[in-house]
Amino acid sequence: MTSEIRNRTLDSVKQGDALPKFSYDVTPTTIVLGAMASRDWRPMHHDKDFAVNRNGTQDIFLNTPNQAAWFEKYLTDWSGPKGRLGKIKFRMKDSVFPGDTMVFKASVASVEKDDTGCGWVGLEVNLSVGEKTVTDCSVRLALPVDEADNPWQRKGDQWQP
Amino acid sequence: MLDELPAEVQDWIGKERYPEQSEIPVEKGYIWTTCSSVEMGNPIYWDEKVAEELTGGPIAPPTMISAWFRPHHWAPARKKQLLPLQVHFDLKERLGLPEAVMSDNTITFGVPVRVGDLLKTHQVLRSISDPKTTKLGTGRFWVIDVVYANQNGEHVGTESYTGVGYKRGE
Structure with a gap:
């Protein structure tokens, strides 16, 4: 593989590790681009009048699939391309609006190998705006156990997300 | 809002409904637009050689899974706009709840979604x-x-949505 691409291996991670914080300033374009990229045409993600007067929210807001994509970006920026998502679970407590600064933080909750030898990290991810937690997220992410391993090659019973 | 759950709605619980085939094959345009929307530079999605080496060819970001089954906003000869997650809209209508938002989302990922795939779905x-x-x-x-x-x-995956349908307070 191209030499400059770095992949995090399971043995380099331990429980309690913190991932680097990531911040992003949200604009109306962020919201609308994310909605269109996920083929979500519902008006609360592009029409402020609808969002305010029908949904009762302060503005248009980030849609669910694009929020998932932001989590994926944050986590695979950390893991490198061999990092493979097994499961992602998130609870949206509030919405992300234009003008907000999203802040992503995460810590390693668990490090393990399953019965097939697949390496997994459990991650607790927090998305906040100001002092407010917007979304809490739990993730099961496969990491290579060594330089030669590649979770993407796992199939059938060898993949237990 | 109906206080009692209608028998028809009760009967929907646990049933496979709305088997559908995606209206678009998995394609790079949406993959790149999605990666661009979240500034995701993962080389699997941008570098064919890396994709070939790591994933046996181009794949889509796993979290894009729902994008592939959202219907076109318009299509020829279609009289009525199709809605994604039709069970959600059925519940709003049948229970008399005009507004709704999603609160929880869990996605479990199976085999990678590959460029050219045509996905099938059903809802429960x-x-x-x-x-x-x-x-x-x-x-x-x-x-x-x-x-x-x-x-x-x-x-290729199972998505579990928690939604809340509601009438706004006076």
């Missing part, structure tokens, strides 16, 4: 709560699973 209503009042209004929570497979019948 898992549960409906008793009436509840939140800051948005009074309504009910519900959980809907969306199960995805590729054209070879391989499981």
